[in-house]
Amino acid sequence: xxxxKSIDPRMHDNASRRVTxxxxxxxxxxxxxxxxxxxxxxxxxxxxxxQVQVVAPxxxxxxxxxxxxxxxxxxxxxxxxxxFQSLAYGAGLTSRIRYNPLxxxxxxxxxxxxxxxxxxxxxxxxxxxxFWTLSALVVRMAKLMRGYSTxxxxxxxxxxxxxxxxxxxxxxxxxxxxxxxxxxxxxxxQSLLNCVSSAxxxxxxxxxxxxxxxxxxxxxxARGHLNLHANDFIVLTAGRLSASKGHRFLIEGFAKLAATRxxxxxxxxxxxxxxxxxxNFAARLEMQKKILFMGFQESSTIGQWxxxxxxxxxxxxxxxxxxxxxxxxxxxxxxxxxxxxxxxEVIEDGKNGLLIDAASGPEIHKALLFLMENKEAxxxxxxxxxxxxxxxxxxxxxxxKELLEIFDQ
Numbered sequence: 001x002x003x004x005k006s007i008d009p010r011m012h013d014n015a016s017r018r019v020t021x022x023x024x025x026x027x028x029x030x031x032x033x034x035x036x037x038x039x040x041x042x043x044x045x046x047x048x049x050x051q052v053q054v055v056a057p058x059x060x061x062x063x064x065x066x067x068x069x070x071x072x073x074x075x076x077x078x079x080x081x082x083x084f085q086s087l088a089y090g091a092g093l094t095s096r097i098r099y100n101p102l103x104x105x106x107x108x109x110x111x112x113x114x115x116x117x118x119x120x121x122x123x124x125x126x127x128x129x130x131f132w133t134l135s136a137l138v139v140r141m142a143k144l145m146r147g148y149s150t151x152x153x154x155x156x157x158x159x160x161x162x163x164x165x166x167x168x169x170x171x172x173x174x175x176x177x178x179x180x181x182x183x184x185x186x187x188x189x190q191s192l193l194n195c196v197s198s199a200x201x202x203x204x205x206x207x208x209x210x211x212x213x214x215x216x217x218x219x220x221x222a223r224g225h226l227n228l229h230a231n232d233f234i235v236l237t238a239g240r241l242s243a244s245k246g247h248r249f250l251i252e253g254f255a256k257l258a259a260t261r262x263x264x265x266x267x268x269x270x271x272x273x274x275x276x277x278x279x280n281f282a283a284r285l286e287m288q289k290k291i292l293f294m295g296f297q298e299s300s301t302i303g304q305w306x307x308x309x310x311x312x313x314x315x316x317x318x319x320x321x322x323x324x325x326x327x328x329x330x331x332x333x334x335x336x337x338x339x340x341x342x343x344x345e346v347i348e349d350g351k352n353g354l355l356i357d358a359a360s361g362p363e364i365h366k367a368l369l370f371l372m373e374n375k376e377a378x379x380x381x382x383x384x385x386x387x388x389x390x391x392x393x394x395x396x397x398x399x400x401k402e403l404l405e406i407f408d409q
Contacts, residue, residue, distance in 0.1 A: 017407065018051045020122045022114065022138050023131040024088050026054055026073065028062035031298025033240075033270070034089050037207055037323050038131055039068075044208070044400030046070045055117050055138075057088035057110055074121060078113035079106050091242035091272040093134060094157050098243070099273050111138060118142045127151060127407050133158050133174070140177045151406065153182040154192065155320035157244070159341065162191040171195055180406055185321045185342025203406055207323050208396035209330050209389055213303045216332035216386060222307035232265045235368065236309035238302065238324050239316070241272030246315035246338065246358060251282050251291060253364025257372070258290040264372075266291045269305060306331040310378065311371050316340055317358050326393060329353070329385035334378040336367045346392075352384035 021042050025035030035056070046052045046069065053072040058064060060083045066073050079085045087106040090096055097103050115138050118128065128139040128150045136152040143150050152175070154162070162171055172195050175181060181202045183189050192202050220230055228234065235254065239245050247268065254266045268278075268291065275293060282291040297305065302324075306312060312328035314337040321342035328335050329352070337343045338358040349355040354371070356363040371378050 017049075017404075018053075018123060018126045019045055019129055019407070020118060020126050021045075021052065021054045021129050021131070022118060022135040023054065023056050024093060024110075024134050025131070026056035026075075027299075028059050028075075028089070031300055033296070033299050033302075035131075036299045040208060040210070040396045041129075041400070041403070042071050043069070044396040045403065047397065048400050048404060050404075053121060055114055055121070057114065058082070058085055059089055060085060074117055076113040076117040078110040091240050091274065092157065093132075094160075095240075095242040095244065095273065107134070110134070111141075114138045115141045119145060122146075122148065124148065129153070129403075132156075133161050133171075136174055136178065140174055143177065149407075150178045151180040151182060152178040153184075154188055155184055156322075156341070157318060159188060159191050159320070160318065162195060168195070180409065182403075182406070183320075185345050187342045187345070188320055205399060205402050205406075206393055207321065207326065208399040209323075209326050209393050210396060211330060213300070214306065214327040214330035215303070216382075217307045219308060219310075222304045225304050226301075226308055228308055229265075231263060233261065233263050233372065234309045235264070235266045235311045235313055236269070236305060237266075237313050237315060238269035238297075238305065239314075239322070240270050241268070241274040241278060243274055244316065244318045245274075246317045247274065247278050248281060249359055249361045250313060250315040250364055251278065251285070251287070252361030254291065254368065255282075255285045255287050256361075256365045257368055258287060261372075264290060267294055267305070267309070268292065269294050269297050269302070271296045302327065303331060306333055309333060311336065311368065313364070313368070314338060314343070315358075315364060319343060321346060326389060330389045330393075332382040332386040334371055334381040335385060336364070336371065346388065348384075348388075351381075352388050353381050 023038045027039050042052050042054055055074050058075040058077040062075055064075050087103050087110055124146050128148045130136045130139045130152045139150045142148055175196050181192055182205055184206050189204055258264045306328050312333040312335045314325050316338055319341040335353040337347050339355045340358050347353040347355050354367045356367050
C-alpha cells in the first residue's frame with residue numbers, strides 16, 4: 001500500500017476560488033508561442049487548486065471552447081465571417097492595426113464579445129485577472145456591471161500607452177478602477193505609479209522560468225536534434241516579427257560581420273507581418289544563405305534552439321522583461337540585449353551579458369564582434385546569466401504562490 005500523501009490545506013482553500021483570466025493572446029494550438037507565458041500563469045493557478053477559465057479572442061485556427069487539462073478556454077467570435085477575424089494574435093494588436101488601420105474597426109467588436117463572454121461565464125465571486133490594456137478594459141467594464149474583484153497585469157507595449165498624453169485621462173480611469181495592479185519590472189512599476197492614486201495597489205511579480213525546459217546542455221546534442229550544422233557559429237533571436245522587435249537593425253549589424261566569416265549564421269525564429277520585408281532586406285544585402293528565417297517553432301522546442309546557439313540576441317525597441325531573455329539565460333547562453341524596459345534590471349552590462357542601445361546596427365555589430373572573438377567572455381557571461389536566474393527567479397509554481405497571496409488581499 002502506498003503511503004498516505006500529506007495534503008497542503010491551502011489546496012482546499014484554493015479549490016473554491018475561481019479565477020477568470022482575460023487576455024488578448026493565448027496559445028491556439030499545441031506548441032503555439034502566442035501568449036505562452038499566460039498559459040503558464042493559468043497552469044500554475046490550476047495546479048494550486050484554483051478553478052481557472054480563460055477568455056481570449058476567437059481565431060480561425062482555434063476552437064471556440066476547449067478544455068486544456070482542468071483549464072476551460074473560451075474564445076468568443078468577434079467578427080463574421082470567422083475567417084476575417086484579424087485583430088488579435090500575429091504581431092500583436094498594435095502592430096496589426098499599424099499594418100492595416102481598418103482593423104481598428106474590429107476593436108469595439110472584440111471588446112464587446114470578450115466582455116459578454118466574461119459576464120456570461122463568470123460568477124460575481126470570481127477574480128478577474130487580465131493581461132494587457134484591452135483586457136484590462138474588459139474586466140473594468142465587467143466590474144462596473146457586476147462588481148467583480150479585478151487584478152490587471154501590464155507589460156511591454158502597455159508602457160507606450162501609459163506615456164501617451166492624449167489618452168492619459170482614460171488610462172488613469174482604467175488603472176484606478178482595478179483592485180490590484182501587477183507588473184514584472186521596476187520600469188513598468190514607475191509608469192504605473194505616475195497614473196494611480198495609491199501605490200499600495202501596485203505589486204511587482206517576476207515571470208517564472210521552467211527549468212525543466214530551459215537548462216544548460218550540450219550544444220552539439222541540441223544541434224543534432226534540430227539538424228543544424230555542427231561547425232557553424234550561430235547567433236539566435238526569437239520572437240514575433242514586428243517592427244518593435246528591431247530585427248531590421250539586427251540584420252544590418254549582422255551583415256557587416258557575416259561578409260568576413262563563412263561559418264557565421266543568424267537564425268531568426270518566429271513569424272509575423274514584417275517577415276516579407278525582412279526577408280527582402282536580407283536578400284538586398286545578399287545574406288540569404290547566412291540569415292535564415294526559421295518561421296514558427298513549437299514552444300516545446302525553444303529550449304533546444306537556445307542550447308544550440310553560440311550567442312542569443314534580443315534587438316527589441318520596446319520590451320518589459322521578456323521571457324525569452326530569461327530562458328536564454330537559464331540555458332547559460334551569452335546574451336546581447338537592447339537597454340529597453342526592464343532588461344537592465346536583469347542584465348548587468350559586462351557581467352552576465354551585454355547591454356546595447358536600441359535601434360543601432362553599429363552597436364549590434366560591435367557587440368557581436370566582441371563576443372565572437374572572446375570565447376572566455378562568452379563562457380563567463382553564460383555562467384553568470386545562469387547564476388542570475390538561479391538566484392533571482394523561481395519557477396511558475398512560485399510565481400503562482402505570490403499571485404495567490406495577492407488574490408487573498
